[in-house]
Amino acid sequence: MGWWLRSPLGSAPLANRFSRCKVDMKIAFIDPSDWDYRVESAYEMPMGGSQSALCYLAEQLAQQGHEVFVFNQTSNPGISRGVNCLAFPLNQMSETVRRSLDVAIILNVAGKGLPLRQFFGEKIRLILWTQQLPTLHAMQPLENPAERDVYDGFAFVSEWQRHQFEVVFNINSERSAILRNAIAPAFQNLFPPNTSILSHKSHPPILAYTSTPFRGLDLLLSIFPKIRQAVPGTILKVFSSKKVYQLREDIDESVYGSLYQHCRDMEGVEYLGSVSQPELAQQLRSVSLLTYPNTFKETSCIAVMEAMASGCRVVTSNLAALTETAAGFCPLVSVEDVQGFSSVRDWQFSGRTDWQNYASRFVETTVQAIADLQNINAESQLQKQVDYIHHSCTWEVRATTWIDWLSHLCGLNSPSVPPTAKTLTQQAELAYHQGQLNRAVTLCQQSLKLNPTLTQTYQILGDTFQDAGKLLEASRAYATALKLLETGKVDSTQSLLLRDKLGQILDELGESEAAIALKSGFGGS
Incomplete structure (x- = not known):
């Protein structure tokens, strides 16, 4: 028997440890790694993306009434x-719980599907939720058709990742779902209402690197002096180590110690190592840019999402899934002329000739991004970015999507719930940021039929029309949003942003009749 199905050695039965209550679904997450953690650990210590995602998702599912x-x-x-957090082996769980589970979700490791199916039986739905690349050793068991076929579904975190698994393992997309990552709760609502995001940022600017050390830190250190020369006084804060993977410090130092020391020795660089997500969130409030010259194929990148939520401009590459994660908000540096990408053991890229052009482009893009923070539109752009993350990339939103998919897999014949105006507006915002302008307009119109007083809907409609070059329609949408704000439900920051948008459009429209009417109708705004 495997580590997850050992014979109990004098352990007390778990039958009495589970409180029974009326819930919608019973869901088990199974993490085969050797990590020691509970759900609350994600709030207390540095933790890698997959495990922290599991913790936040499990907590949110429990809050929505499911037994997890x-x-x-x-x-x-x-x-x-x-959340019920339990230690292996699995066969110590009570028979009642084992038979009552609706879903078992295995995290990041293939090869457990066949024995788990034998243990749980045919009734349960088995899901492989992976944030990994298909080329990793942990995914190799999927080469076995029986292992692939035993799962009822595969949960991926990006379209790019799903496509890689389709190519490598011939997994039909109809058997999978894109269930994206989200920000830690600590990154929500970092800025009080009616305050400027830029007012929280330091001058000279602070840059940050928040990923693991093998994904581009050495390249960033090689180009940081050029950035600092172009923008004197710039500081780089490095939040990076393998502590997020619960790796012993001596092992971490044996591989990356010279890189960490390089951080400590370089002028303008502050090496802080890995910190908890609540601490990182507070640090990023004053950071102007996340500088992530990544050399690694990201399947998602929570670090980018959380920097976006923190009001940071993000400069990274167009490699792998980062285009999806950036959602049109971030300048992406092309990696078109590079020959290879980093891994845990192959990470020293600063001296590689094929990455030198990329490094030069990254310096240029970063310096320009710093300069762009002085533009008149910088505040509104950051506000749109933060709003997008809060509306679309929280675990509350993700949990709802998970349950929709799991309910479908379980064949639960619950009546479909019509979408609310708020849900349609959130979908419209996502469509807008993905460049699906016609779909965004349609969703906004559907939302307004249900609730014609949502300011956010008119703002997204205005943004969409403006990007489509329909300035008159955009001005009408912005004007309606302003009118709703001025009836008493006023957010002065949002009002100022809308006035700025509307003013720009009126300038472009010139002396058209519609522009004159809008000016007279809204106090020259």
Whole structure:
């Protein structure tokens, strides 16, 4: 038997550890790694993206009324933020719980599907949720058709990642879903209402690197002096180590110690190592740019999402899934002329000739991004970015999407719930940022039929029309949004942003009759 199905050695049965309550679904997450954590650990210590995602998703599913279990190598089993956290082996769970589970979600490791199917039986839905590349050793068992076929579904975190698995393992897209990552709760609402995001940013600017060390840190250190020369006084804060993977410090230092020391020795660089997500969120409030010259194929990149939520401009590459994650907000540097990409053991790219042109482009793009923070539109652009993340990239939103998919897989014949105006507006915003302008307009119109008083809907409609070159329609949408704000539900920051947008359009429209009417109708705004 495997580590997850050992014979119990004098352990007390778990039958009495599970509180029974009326819930919609019973969901088990299974993490085969050797990590020791509970759900609350994501709030207390540095933690990698996959495991922190599991914690936040499990917590949110429990808050939405589902009974959720996490099985891993925890040394402290029990209830954690509403989730039943239990240690292996699985066969210590009560028969009642085993038979009542609707779904078992295996994180990041293939090869467990066949034995888990034998253990749980045919009734349960088995899901492989992976944030990995298909070329990693942990995914190789999917070469076995029986292992591939045993899963009822595959959960991927980007379209790019799903396509890679389709190519490598011939996994039909109809068997999978794109269930994207989200920001940690600590990154929500970092800026008080009616305040400027830019007012929280330091001058000279602070840059940050927040990913693991093998994904481009050495390249960033090689080009940072050029950035600092172009923008004197610039500071780079480095939040990076393998501590997020619960790797022993001596092992981490044996591989990356020279890189960390290079950070400590370089003028203008502050090396802070890995910190908890609440601490990182507070640090990023004053950071102007996330500088991530990544050399690694990201399947998602939570670090970029959380920097966007923190009001940081993000400069990174167009490699792998980053185009999806950036959602049109971030300048992306092309990697078209590079020959290879980094891995845990192959990360020293600063001396490679094929990356030198990329490095030069990255310096130029970063310096320009710093200059752009002085533009008149910088505040409104950052506000749009932060609003997008808050509306579309939280675990509350993701949990709802997960349940929709799992309910479909389980064949739950619950009546479909019509979308709300707010939901349609969120979908419209996502479509807008993905460049689907016609779809964004349609969704906004559907939302307004349900609720014609949502300011956010008119603002997105105005943004969409403006990008489509329909300035008159955009001006009408912005004017309506302003009128709604001025009836009493006023957010002065949003009002100023809308007036700025409307003013720019009126200038472009010149002396058209519609422009004159709008000016007279809204106090010259």
